[in-house]
Structure formats: C-alpha cells, structure tokens
Amino acid sequence: xxxxxxxxxxTQSYIRDLLQSRRLMPKNKMGQNFLIDLNLLDLIVQTAExxxxxxxxxxxxxxxxxxxxxxxxxxxxxxxxxxxxFSRMAFELHSWRPNLSLMHHDILxxxxxxxxxxxxxxxxxxxxxxxxxxxLVANLPYVVATPVIAxxxxxxxxxxxxxxxxxxxxxxxxxxxxxxxxxxxxxxxxQALARVSIVRRLPPTAFWPQPKVDSxxxxxxxxPEMRKRIPDVAxxxxxxxxxxxxxxxxxxxALSGWPGGRxxxxxVDAKLAEAGIDGASRAEAHDLAMHLRLYEIFGN
Numbered sequence: 001x002x003x004x005x006x007x008x009x010x011t012q013s014y015i016r017d018l019l020q021s022r023r024l025m026p027k028n029k030m031g032q033n034f035l036i037d038l039n040l041l042d043l044i045v046q047t048a049e050x051x052x053x054x055x056x057x058x059x060x061x062x063x064x065x066x067x068x069x070x071x072x073x074x075x076x077x078x079x080x081x082x083x084x085x086f087s088r089m090a091f092e093l094h095s096w097r098p099n100l101s102l103m104h105h106d107i108l109x110x111x112x113x114x115x116x117x118x119x120x121x122x123x124x125x126x127x128x129x130x131x132x133x134x135x136l137v138a139n140l141p142y143v144v145a146t147p148v149i150a151x152x153x154x155x156x157x158x159x160x161x162x163x164x165x166x167x168x169x170x171x172x173x174x175x176x177x178x179x180x181x182x183x184x185x186x187x188x189x190x191q192a193l194a195r196v197s198i199v200r201r202l203p204p205t206a207f208w209p210q211p212k213v214d215s216x217x218x219x220x221x222x223x224p225e226m227r228k229r230i231p232d233v234a235x236x237x238x239x240x241x242x243x244x245x246x247x248x249x250x251x252x253x254a255l256s257g258w259p260g261g262r263x264x265x266x267x268v269d270a271k272l273a274e275a276g277i278d279g280a281s282r283a284e285a286h287d288l289a290m291h292l293r294l295y296e297i298f299g300n
Contacts, residue, residue, distance in 0.1 A: 010065035012036040012208045018063060024085055026209050031141035032083070033207040034062055035165070040206055040217070041069055047199050047219055048137045048163040050074045055131035057122050059107045059138045059148055061090045070137055071097045076129035078122040080107050080115075082141075101125050107144055114151050123157070136162040145170055146186060153193045153222060154233045162220035163199075171198055171216035178287050184247065185240035188291050192230060194222045229292060232299075239299050240291070243283050252279035255298055263298075271297050 015034050019025065026032035035041055044066065050056065050073035061067050061081035067090065071077050078101045081087040087104035094100060101121055109115045126134065136152060136159060145166045152159050169182075174190045175198060176182035190196055199217040204210040230236050246254040252272060256265045272279040275297055277290070286294075 009038060010034075010036070010041075010063060010068075011038070015063050015065075015208060018089075022085070022089055024089070027083065028209075030083055031060075031143060032062065032086075033209055033211045035065060035139055035202075035206060036208045037202075037206040040200070040202060041066055043200060044137065044139075044163055044165065044217055045069045045073055047217065048135055048161060050135070050137070053132045054135050054160075055122065055126035055129065055133070056135050056137050057118075059136070059144065060141050061102060062086060062139070064090045064094045066137070066139060067094055067100070068097075071100045074135075075099060075131040076125040077101070078103065078118070078125050080105050080118055082106050099125075099129055108147055108151075111147050112151065114148070114155065119157070133160045134158065135160055136164060139165040142167050142170075149174075149220065150186070150189060150237065153190065153220075154237055158224075159222055162194075162222075163217065164220070165202070165215055165217050167211075168201060168214035168216050171201075171218050174218065174220075179285050183284050185237075185244040188240055188288055189237055190220065191288055192236070192292065193227055193233065194220045196220050230295075235299055236295050239295050243291075243294070247282065247284055249282070250280050251277065251283060251294075254283060255294075268298075 015036065050070065052075040054074045055076040056070050056074045058067060058070060058077060058079040061079040067079050076099050080103045081090060084104055087102065091102050095102060103118060103121060105115055105118050107115055107118060134157060140148060149162060172182045173184065173186050174196050176187040197219045199219050202215040204214065227233065242259045243254055245259060246257060252265060252268050256263045256268045269279055275293065
C-alpha cells in the first residue's frame with residue numbers, strides 16, 4: 001500500500017462517513033466513543049511528550065485518530081484493538097507506517113494479567129526500533145481502564161508515563177483523598193506508586209457518539225522511589241482489595257473478618273493498639289501512609 005502524504009482530519013463527519021462506508025456502527029458495550037475534538041487529540045499527544053526514544057502502547061485503536069498522531073511522534077507504537085471489524089479497518093488505513101504494529105487482541109489475559117502476546121509484541125517493537133522508554137497513551141475503553149492501569153503499574157514492564165482518557169468518575173477515584181466517597185483501594189494503589197494529575201475534563205460533546213458522562217485526560221507518572229517502599233506490590237494490591245470489600249466496617253472488624261481467612265479479634269486489637277491505631281476507625285478515614293503501615297503489620 002502506498003502511504004498517504006498526510007493523515008486525514010478525523011472529524012465527526014469523516015468518522016461517520018468512514019464507518020458508513022464499511023457498514024459499521026459504534027458499539028456502546030465496547031466503549032466505542034470516538035474523540036472528535038482535534039485540539040484534544042493534540043493535547044493528549046503533547047502531554048505525553050513523545051519522542052523517537054519512546055515505545056508506546058495504545059489500547060483501543062478504533063478508527064486510528066490517536067494512532068496516527070502517536071505514530072508521527074513516537075519511535076514505536078503497538079496498538080491493540082478487540083473489535084475485529086475496527087482492527088481490519090485500522091490495518092487498511094495505517095499499516096503502511098513502519099513504526100506501527102497493529103494487533104487484534106484483548107489487552108487482558110484475565111482481570112489481573114495483561115495479554116502476554118501483546119506484551120511480547122510491545123517488547124519486540126521496543127527493541128527493533130531502538131527505544132529506551134515506554135509509555136501508555138490511549139483513549140481507554142471504560143471496561144478495561146482500571147485493570148490496564150493497575151496491571152501496568154504493578155507487573156511491568158517498567159513504564160515511564162501514562163497519558164490516558166478515562167471516565168470522569170474513574171479520574172476522581174484515582175485522585176480521591178481520605179474520608180471522601182471516591183476514596184478506596186484504587187486511589188491508594190495508584191497514589192502509592194505514581195504521581196497523578198488531571199489534565200483536562202472533557203464534556204460528552206467532545207465525542208461521537210456522545211457518552212452519558214464526562215471524561216478526563218489524566219497524566220500518571222510512575223515513581224521508582226515511591227515503589228521501593230512496597231517490597232511486594234502485588235501483595236499490597238491484594239491487601240487493599242480485601243480490606244475494601246468491607247469498607248463500611250471498622251478496622252478491627254474488617255481485619256478480623258478477612259476474605260482469605262479470619263484473624264482472631266484479640267490479635268487484631270493487640271496489633272492495632274501496639275501501633276497506636278484506632279481500631280474503631282474505618283480504613284477510608286486513613287491516608288496512604290497509614291495504609292502502608294497497616295500492610296506492614298497485617299499484610300503477611
């Protein structure tokens with residue numbers, strides 16, 4: 001295929017015509033809401049600060065709007081699409097790009113594990129193109145946003161930056177502070193391993209079809225020094241998951257009625273008292289430092 005001189009401006013009318021020509025319709029259950037504000041597409045790429053040393057993973061190729069812009073800036077791009085029809089369309093439109101690998105796969109092997117085939121291809125592209133850093137840049141489908149971010153933070157490979165679009169509710173959950181409704185295991189895990197900021201809140205009108213909720217562009221910067229505080233990151237994630245299955249209970253009750261096996265309340269009370277922690281308080285009232293302390297005491 002001969003490469004086009006320029007990538008088309010993927011406006012709403014262009015995307016509608018593109019899908020109609022292939023008799024395709026966006027699938028709501030797969031989170032197929034396409035960003036049609038070209039300035040916001042540029043903002044995502046600018047925030048990621050891409051260079052030829054970057055090997056990028058994109059989850060959700062879609063029509064290739066963001067794919068093309070990433071490919072123009074990055075050294076390598078591995079882009080994954082679950083929908084077979086959209087994957088075929090992306091291949092027709094963008095496979096001419098020498099630094100782009102298009103894959104038709106589910107990004108997840110299971111909820112807590114990335115697809116090993118995708119990870120292997122990302123590794124191959126990184127080496128083949130001589131890249132020295134990795135970034136996730138994507139308009140993440142809502143159903144996989146949380147596990148993709150969490151899995152990459154926990155299991156690797158070492159990733160330098162994540163600039164992703166997610167639902168506003170998820171952005172709030174990652175940024176949440178103690179004693180707020182959104183505060184929970186996701187906020188604690190992400191804030192324990194990375195520095196997170198909201199770049200821009202996006203209204204439904206920025207997309208076609210329009211979703212029912214606002215979205216956000218977020219910037220996640222994993223911090224190796226922060227990670228060193230947690231010897232077993234996967235264990236910490238499991239600890240938080242179990243702790244917050246009972247978030248409305250006091251600490252003493254939540255820690256004794258453990259999903260993985262009950263603890264004696266007298267032992268829990270003794271350890272909490274020794275650490276000077278109020279057993280009648282709830283986990284959601286405590287900051288990150290206290291959760292790290294709780295894991296140190298009860299994580300084994």
